[in-house]
Amino acid sequence: MQASKNVEVVQGRAKREVEARDQGALPSEQYAPKIMPSVVGGRDLLACYIVAMFLITNAVLQASGGVVALTYTVLGAVAFFLPCVLATAQLGIAYPHEGSLYNWTYHALGRFWSFFVGLCYWLSGVLAPVTAANAFVTILAGLNKNWLTEPWQQGCVMIGLLLVGSFLCTRRLRIALNMINISALALLLAVLGIVIAAALWLWSGHPLQKDLVDGASWRITPDNFSLFSVVTLSFIGASGPLNMAGELRSEAGREKRRMVLAHLFGGTPIVFACYFLVPFAILIVLGRAVLQEAVPSFAGIHVMDVVFGSWAGSVVASITLLSCLATIVFYIGASARLLFVAGADRFLPRQMVYLNRHRQPVIAIRFHTAAAVLVVVVVFMVLPYVVKLGTTTMLVPRIYAMLSAVLTIIWTIATAFYFINLFSLFLGKRRPAQEQQKILPRPVLLLISAVGLLTCLATIVSTFAYPWSSLIRGDIWIVSVGGITAVCLVIAINISMIAHSEARWELLRDS
Numbered sequence: 001m002q003a004s005k006n007v008e009v010v011q012g013r014a015k016r017e018v019e020a021r022d023q024g025a026l027p028s029e030q031y032a033p034k035i036m037p038s039v040v041g042g043r044d045l046l047a048c049y050i051v052a053m054f055l056i057t058n059a060v061l062q063a064s065g066g067v068v069a070l071t072y073t074v075l076g077a078v079a080f081f082l083p084c085v086l087a088t089a090q091l092g093i094a095y096p097h098e099g100s101l102y103n104w105t106y107h108a109l110g111r112f113w114s115f116f117v118g119l120c121y122w123l124s125g126v127l128a129p130v131t132a133a134n135a136f137v138t139i140l141a142g143l144n145k146n147w148l149t150e151p152w153q154q155g156c157v158m159i160g161l162l163l164v165g166s167f168l169c170t171r172r173l174r175i176a177l178n179m180i181n182i183s184a185l186a187l188l189l190a191v192l193g194i195v196i197a198a199a200l201w202l203w204s205g206h207p208l209q210k211d212l213v214d215g216a217s218w219r220i221t222p223d224n225f226s227l228f229s230v231v232t233l234s235f236i237g238a239s240g241p242l243n244m245a246g247e248l249r250s251e252a253g254r255e256k257r258r259m260v261l262a263h264l265f266g267g268t269p270i271v272f273a274c275y276f277l278v279p280f281a282i283l284i285v286l287g288r289a290v291l292q293e294a295v296p297s298f299a300g301i302h303v304m305d306v307v308f309g310s311w312a313g314s315v316v317a318s319i320t321l322l323s324c325l326a327t328i329v330f331y332i333g334a335s336a337r338l339l340f341v342a343g344a345d346r347f348l349p350r351q352m353v354y355l356n357r358h359r360q361p362v363i364a365i366r367f368h369t370a371a372a373v374l375v376v377v378v379v380f381m382v383l384p385y386v387v388k389l390g391t392t393t394m395l396v397p398r399i400y401a402m403l404s405a406v407l408t409i410i411w412t413i414a415t416a417f418y419f420i421n422l423f424s425l426f427l428g429k430r431r432p433a434q435e436q437q438k439i440l441p442r443p444v445l446l447l448i449s450a451v452g453l454l455t456c457l458a459t460i461v462s463t464f465a466y467p468w469s470s471l472i473r474g475d476i477w478i479v480s481v482g483g484i485t486a487v488c489l490v491i492a493i494n495i496s497m498i499a500h501s502e503a504r505w506e507l508l509r510d511s
Helices: 002-022 027-035 042-053 056-063 068-094 101-109 111-143 151-170 173-203 226-234 240-247 253-292 296-307 310-344 362-386 392-427 432-437 442-465 474-510
Strands: none
Touching (some): 056 068, 056 226, 068 226, 068 240, 068 442, 111 310, 151 362, 173 253, 240 310
């Protein structure tokens, strides 16, 4: 009798889920706006977008690829960044709910795919703050060659940064948003300073570097194909700030629509300009000498040192460190929202929905931080001393290059669902509700969906096929990156299955 009752309960729940899907609703869509503080304004969204999308160390590293990196920046912006932004705008207007891509995929494809995509999206959110923490450590080590010489020392600092970021995310949301706003403004001032430095360099009579006027240097060849996926990584994550869409200050539909469009269409030109102008300015001042930089991420600071003096380089270094910390805070907070909504929608145990006195999902934040700390421990504090492939200091850059490639692949898989969702909701069977929400004509939506999917495929293939580090052979790169990606997905899927089972058990127990 009890077994029969449980079956009826499960069947009843499944029926209600189907009905809810038909009505286009998830529990989190109603729960998040009611329980979370509505403090995110238009400026906050724009600042979050800039901090999430523009990591100045990525722009500096692109300069080490030479002038052709600027060609790839334009290509990546047209073929990948712009389609992602337009797709995010369309989906964000139609479904301005907490969780962004996770929620959109539910409405387009149902529960299974929404959970899978949410999982990939969350995994990328685990690796993103680790990337920012590593950039912080790299700049810090560049200030003094005797600092952080051992991988375990770097790992300790990175764990400290993750814990600080996690603590800030558990405080009032306004504190984190204020920090992100200040960081975004400072970051733009640093970019402006680097551009002015390049302009003054030319004004003072220095000739333009030969590579910049040599057409062959701008040409794409098989030897530089690896730059494509590196540039694509810089342009991934347009939907990140909309993970907090349920916390927007305005409840009016028209005002939400304005906020979504304003931060995307206002922030995108800024992000592109930063990614183009920073490496361009570095190449103007340093030229091929950028390849001799002991710490490539330090090239932008070096430009300020050369033109204005060490005080200017110190200011840009401080801003870079602040922006890295702000990026950590953003990705921990935004990605923890995915765990929060998954808990509200009974994909994960309901503990993920628990809020502290500041109304922040503290359990989700701590779990997300623990996952990022685990990555740091394995990559920086275990593998360098267990795997014997050269010195520990040489092994860490190899492992980090592989980790960045894995991040690109997993994040690109999730990004592909921007366009799959777009096709399902707006280009397939006509639905009156979606037709009213369209901001672009069907041919344009079809074009950006096709271009976006092809670019995602090209990114994944190029990431596998072309090593990001000259220290790694091609065959080892393919096996290593493929293996790490598979292991990450398998571990995450198994953890999610256990968590999903726990959530189902809680549902049966409470029924």
